[in-house]
Structures are given as C-alpha cells and as structure tokens.
Amino acid sequence: MATKLRAPLSTTTTKGIASAKAVTPGPTFEEVFVRNDVVSLCLLLNRRSRQMRVIDFRAGASPAKKLFVQSIARRERIEKVVVLVERDECATWARLGFVREGNIPGFYKRSDAFIMGCVVPPIDASAKSVDTPKPRIAESGVFSVGRHSVYTSEDEEPDLEEEAPAPAASAQAEKTVTQARRIAKDLLANGTFPTVKLAQLQPNDVAKRVAIATKEGRALTGFESFGRDVTRDDILATAKGAELVIGAEIQRCYGNAFLEVLTGPRDDKERNFMTAAIEAACERLLASEIVCAFSLTPADDVKMATAFVAAGFRRTGLLRQHLRLKNERVDAILWSRKLATPGEEE
Numbered sequence: 235m236a237t238k239l240r241a242p243l244s245t246t247t248t249k250g251i252a253s254a255k256a257v258t259p260g261p262t263f264e265e266v267f268v269r270n271d272v273v274s275l276c277l278l279l280n281r282r283s284r285q286m287r288v289i290d291f292r293a294g295a296s297p298a299k300k301l302f303v304q305s306i307a308r309r310e311r312i313e314k315v316v317v318l319v320e321r322d323e324c325a326t327w328a329r330l331g332f333v334r335e336g337n338i339p340g341f342y343k344r345s346d347a348f349i350m351g352c353v354v355p356p357i358d359a360s361a362k363s364v365d366t367p368k369p370r371i372a373e374s375g376v377f378s379v380g381r382h383s384v385y386t387s388e389d390e391e392p393d394l395e396e397e398a399p400a401p402a403a404s405a406q407a408e409k410t411v412t413q414a415r416r417i418a419k420d421l422l423a424n425g426t427f428p429t430v431k432l433a434q435l436q437p438n439d440v441a442k443r444v445a446i447a448t449k450e451g452r453a454l455t456g457f458e459s460f461g462r463d464v465t466r467d468d469i470l471a472t473a474k475g476a477e478l479v480i481g482a483e484i485q486r487c488y489g490n491a492f493l494e495v496l497t498g499p500r501d502d503k504e505r506n507f508m509t510a511a512i513e514a515a516c517e518r519l520l521a522s523e524i525v526c527a528f529s530l531t532p533a534d535d536v537k538m539a540t541a542f543v544a545a546g547f548r549r550t551g552l553l554r555q556h557l558r559l560k561n562e563r564v565d566a567i568l569w570s571r572k573l574a575t576p577g578e579e580e
Contacts, residue, residue, distance in 0.1 A: 336551010340526035407533040414539035427510040428473035471511035512545040533565035
C-alpha cells in the first residue's frame with residue numbers, strides 16, 4: 235500500500251488530539267485498513283449515513299474478520315455494513331453473518347457483483363465493555379493520516395458470535411416497484427419528457443449545493459465515496475424551470491458507475507424531468523465507455539422509482555436499512571442498468 239504511516243501516538247499526543255476533536259468535526263468519509271497475519275481489509279466509512287463498505291484482500295471465512303468488522307463498526311457508530319463480492323464468495327460472507335441483498339449485473343465488466351449486507355445490532359447498554367472490543371492504541375497501533383487509518387492487531391482469532399436472523403421481506407418496497415412499473419409504462423406510452431442540458435460541476439459547487447439541500451432537508455446523499463480508485467463526474471441537469479444535481483462515481487477499470495441524485499422529485503413534473511436527466515446522464519456515461527450503472531433510492535419513494543424504471547433501470551435488490559434519512563434508517567431499492575455489452579462500446 236502507498237499509505238504513509240505515522241509513529242504510534244503517545245498518551246500525551248492522544249489526549250491533545252481528543253481535545254481537538256471536541257471542537258473540530260471529523261471527516262464524513264474515511265478509509266480504515268485492518269491488517270494482521272489473518273485478515274487484510276479496507277473499510278470505507280461513511281459517517282453521514284453511518285454505513286460502511288468492506289473490501290477484503292484475503293479470502294476466507296476467518297472468525298477474526300467478523301470480529302474486526304463488528305468492532306470497528308461499533309466504535310465508529312456504523313449501523314449498516316456491506317461487501318461486494320463475486321458469486322463464489324457469497325457463501326463465505328454468509329457464514330460471517332451477512333445476507334445476500336442484491337446484485338449488480340456487469341459490475342466487474344464481464345461478471346456480476348453480489349451485495350452482502352449486515353445490519354449492525356445496537357449496543358446493549360447493560361452489557362460489559364468487553365463485549366464490544368476496541369482497538370488498543372498502545373498495543374495494536376491506530377495510525378491516522380488525513381482520511382486514512384490503519385489498524386493492526388496481533389490478537390489471535392476469536393470465536394464467532396451468534397448470527398442474527400435475516401430480516402423479513404419488505405412489502406413496502408414491493409408495492410413501490412409495482413406502482414412504479416405501472417406508471418412508467420403509461421409515461422413511456424403517452425408522456426413527453428423535457429429536453430435536458432448537462433453541465434459539469436466543480437467539487438466546490440457540488441459541496442455548496444449539497445449544503446443547501448441538506449439545510450432544506452431534501453438531500454439524499456453527500457456524494458461520499460462508495461469505492462476506491464474512482465473518478466467523479468458530477469453534473470447539473472437543467473430544463474425549463476428545473477435543475478437537478480447528478481453525481482457519478484466511476485470505476486474505470488471495470489467500466490461501472492454509481493449514479494446518485496441529490497434530491498428526489500416533489501411532483502409529477504419533477505419526476506418526468508428526473509427521468510430525462512437520468513437518461514441523459516446514462517448517455518454521457520456510455521459515451522465515456524461506461525457499460526454498467528447502478529443507483530439506490532428510498533424504498534417508499536414511488537416517484538423516484540418511476541423515474542429509474544422509465545430510464546431503463548430494473549430493480550436488482552433491496553438493501554435493508556441502508557439509507558439514513560432525517561435521522562432514520564430506511565430500506566433502499568437497488569437499481570441497475572447495463573448500458574452496453576462489453577466489447578460493443580468500443
């Protein structure tokens with residue numbers, strides 16, 4: 235890894251940093267590395283949504299892997315953990331307590347990615363502190379460099395905890411998708427969509443618009459990173475009397491893009507505009523040789539679901555309690571669209 239490591243922090247330095255954190259808000263996104271003789275993980279922490287993605291560099295259902303993921307998730311107040319794997323790794327993560335929640339066709343260009351998820355159970359306030367192990371700075375070493383952290387441990391493998399049962403299917407999500415398909419069919423047959431123009435947005439412009447949408451209580455995302463080694467293509471879609479910020483996180487090595495919209499539609503007119511804006515964004519991605527796009531919407535938002543269905547996306551999963559909106563956890567529908575078959579975009 236190219237990440238630089240600082241020397242372990244002394245007790246005095248640690249207290250100084252703790253005091254500084256009391257007045258300085260921490261980053262909303264951070265990479266945490268976990269390395270020892272048994273596991274090698276990269277954990278992508280999204281503190282705004284309290285969600286964490288696990289990237290595993292060493293295959294196998296090691297009990298230590300589950301302990302470290304749970305321990306750091308609880309330490310960082312993470313409420314949902316996901317991992318993206320190929321089909322043959324699903325069984326491994328199922329043994330570690332993760333549930334298969336969906337798939338993204340063509341995520342790895344010529345193979346699919348499967349999303350395994352785990353809702354982090356709340357900490358029992360009456361439980362002893364030893365039930366939630368925490369990294370020990372003096373012995374294990376926690377090194378922070380900007381938005382990166384590395385946690386190394388010499389601890390032996392612990393026993394697996396008892397696995398929690400998978401949550402029941404969401405009737406709300408099924409109802410949302412059924413309604414969206416019916417409305418989208420009528421829209422495509424009879425509706426007219428506005429002509430959309432796209433303009434590149436700079437990071438500072440995106441930040442300002444996110445801040446405004448957050449203050450208004452309409453922000454669905456902060457456009458935090460979903461993966462590593464990615465590039466961004468954030469755009470402003472406009473039509474007569476309407477505008478929408480759409481962000482695309484692009485992983486060029488596989489030709490995929492995670493598509494996010496900043497705010498949801500409030501009426502049918504905004505829904506139709508969003509449909510045209512998403513379609514235009516997909517055409518822009520295809521022109522940039524991206525072959526696969528995927529997105530997430532709240533499971534109860536029929537208008538957003540309709541926009542994605544009408545723009546050619548199909549539901550490929552349901553992520554339990556994945557989004558955090560207005561301080562509540564909600565399910566998210568996973569939408570996927572193959573923009574081209576590998577080889578056809580060339």
